[in-house]
Amino acid sequence: MPDRFTPASSRRVVRSLLTASLLLLFVSLAGAAQAVGLRDTVAQAEPKIAKIYGAGGFQGLEAYQSGLLISAEGHILTVWSYVLDTDEISVTLFDGRRFKAQLLGADPRLELAVLKIDATGLSYFELAAAVSAEPGTRVLAFSNLFGIATGDEQASVLHGIVASKTRLEARRGVFETPYKGPVYVVDAMTNNPGAAGGALTDFDGRLLGMLGKELRNTLSNTWLNYAIPVDQMTTTIDQIRAGNFVRKPTDEPSQKPEKALTLELLGLVLVPDVLERTPPFVDAVRPGSPAANADLRPDDLLLFVNDRLVQSCKALANELSFVDRIDTLKVTVIRGQDLIEVKLSAPVEP
């Protein structure tokens, strides 16, 4: 009888309990040691946090967010947001040094972006050394929340535990978020203006994830305190850093094909380009065109062409000028709350 209690099984229970308690003892000892060194943990992590300033600054849209350094040469991981939607992204480091930052690339599915500043010898989080954590792990959240810290002031630090590791079900306004992967939900109140892009670490200062944007839980409508685990982001970050997302220099005609692809060939009509950076919204789709065949629709917003971020009508036209009309174009658009990817080919010329 499997459920029969025997002296042997009792010994096994005792033995396993002892092992477990020994293990727990180690864990709690480690915990006690961690708490003592919190000042040191903070001091080590602070230089790796960046304050990012960009677009916004009106109607409740803050013009700042947080970032974390991921290389000694000034690569900065942050969330992809309207703050970066400007040519003038400014980064302030822990010591007050200010840099103009370049947007290397962004992934709208993960809502992350990688910036680059022109610096060397910086303290940074080694992504390969990032760890993962289970519920109950004590964590610290470093960020530039509420824009409190400016200049050489320290970023803010909140403490808490990983409450759960679960899939993100959240929305911003009425829009579902594109990322639905695993996140750390924490009990620290990380969900504050400007905190997105900050670092979540354990009490030893080891990186766990990047603080997410201000989102509400789809089910309960409460503000979510969460971070995206590093392992969800590494592939994309590597790609961006490897140059796969890099926008090519625009003034090299030699790289341009003789006959480039045009919107006209695809049957796409964008909204009138009236601003410095008019977002590339589809105004109309010509019937029977490749775009119509691919079911692109008016009001779709073009995000990527051939995995390159296009932030304006001009940028889109520029990207197209590098694509030969005999090639297939990969297009990612946002429609309502969905990301849609389609492939377009210009009709073969007679």
Added chain:
Amino acid sequence: MRYACAAMLILAIFATAARAEVDESVLRAEADRMAVIDRAQQAAVAIFAADGQGGGSGVVISPDGYALSNFHVTKGSGDAMKCGMADGRLYDAVIVGIDPVGDVALVKLLGRDDFPHAEMGDSDQVQVGDPAFAVGNPFLLATDFTPSVSYGIISGVHRYQYPAGTLLEYTDCLQTDASINPGNSGGPLFDGQGRLIGINGRGSFEKRGRVNVGVGYAISINQIKNFLGHLKAGRIVDHATLGARIATRPDGTVAVTDILDDSDAFRRGLRYGDEIVRFAGRSIRTVNTFKNVLGIFPKDWRIPLTYRHEGKTYDIAVRLEGLHSPEELVAKVQGRPPAPEMPDKPKQERPKQPKEVPEKDQPDDQPKRGPMHPGQAPPMPDNVKALFEARRGFANYYFNKIERARTWNRCVARGDFHESSGEWTLRGELAAGGEAQFRLSNSIAAITMPGGHLEAHIGDNLASVTDPPGSGGMLAALSLWRRLLVVGPDRFGNLEYLGTVPLVTSQDIVDRRAIMLLGHDRALAGAHASELCDAMSGTYGGVECRFIFDSKTGNLAALEMFRSPDDDPCELYFSDYAEIEGRVFPRQIECRYGDASYLTVKLSAIKLDKGGSE
């Protein structure tokens, strides 16, 4: 039965294992923490408005019941309030002094002289990551007066928070992730050892509604230490300004972009375009840091400032000016004085002061409770009434009289001169060489020096007495000194207790001595709070004067006489006190004006006539 036995055995094993698995050091740390919290929370106070509408938190800081809170808490509570403590008892309390700009209030609890009180910490030693806990009365939950405790860490230090509304400005404050909610306002923030490091008063709320978002701010206890003497004076305390505007330049340095030419900073040599290097011992690299330092000092204090002008570095002592004119501040807090009533007009009820709109970044207006007697504050209890005296410009004039009497009694115990109201003749050696003789009486002040003889008539207009030239009016200042010692502060005329000030001469700072003493990066704040001196200030004969008493002995240590607000005062420093005929008397007097010492005299012969002859 067998299963039950097995279950019990497993339970027993689990229980033993559970106890064994927690290391002794962890249990000890837990017990220590509970003991710290238990001790610290005894000093916390739940403040309830006397009319039952609103309230907040506070913390007792001395056994005789002085307690700190926020101005915005006591403003809603009135001059008399009820304070509940962890012992479950409710005490009457009365307002003592307020700092509307720094959002601090001092109240006094009545009924005991052995109140449990918080030990003051040193907020400049606090670092990010340190444990901290807030104790208070969030949402006015403490109906049995037992405070709530929220535990967290220090999230930021030396935070500058922009002014909200017309008065409030939080400088150099501590930021914590311990839950701060409406009602926590005015309550203590303790460090991990249970030492008081701040008064919770504000949070970043904005989008999330008025509840904790993990970002609370506490006024640093070191700032409050600087103001405590002024608060005990029953005053409405003002903060300071430099009289200059500061901005960050493109090269990252902080420089003067505007300066008032009648400010003390200008008189000390600070000019447009000069770079600010250090202020109160702290290196200045951002405008926020500058504002942080400026915000922790009361007006009139002299603070060391290092600046760079055309490549050369200068150390000066700047006398800080008030952020507001006295009447401006009083009007903002107490309203305009009522206009004299027109005799023929029917009496009109004055409109009520409009309620200040709560700032979006300011947590509390306090949570409201249903009124017991709507719109009607109960009469002040007799025991509170005995400790309250309303006077325009003061939060509670009663405490000013107490402090003034304490200071004077201490001084007069060393030497009582009220019978020496005749002519005073003082003779001595000048440090510069030669002999000097002073004659001081009710009507004249005279000096004979190697340079000649000068005599001034002491009448109603001391401002016109500028002799000797270049002294700033030393003869007038000496006559004020004699007057105070002879008639005392009650009969001096308009002399009130000012509060506490550091006794720093400009020379101390030029010598860099004070910078070494007060310096490091710990600023003036806190480090030497025990060395702050009692000061009285008032006007007589058309001049403003200030008397500063030595903190250790109680002797009069300095006198400053301001003939005009736009000019440097004449400063007299009294030292080398020794007993002469049963009374201590200074044997050295130095007169300073501006950045220079005018004279120093070592007295060798002192003759003080008894009164009645004039």
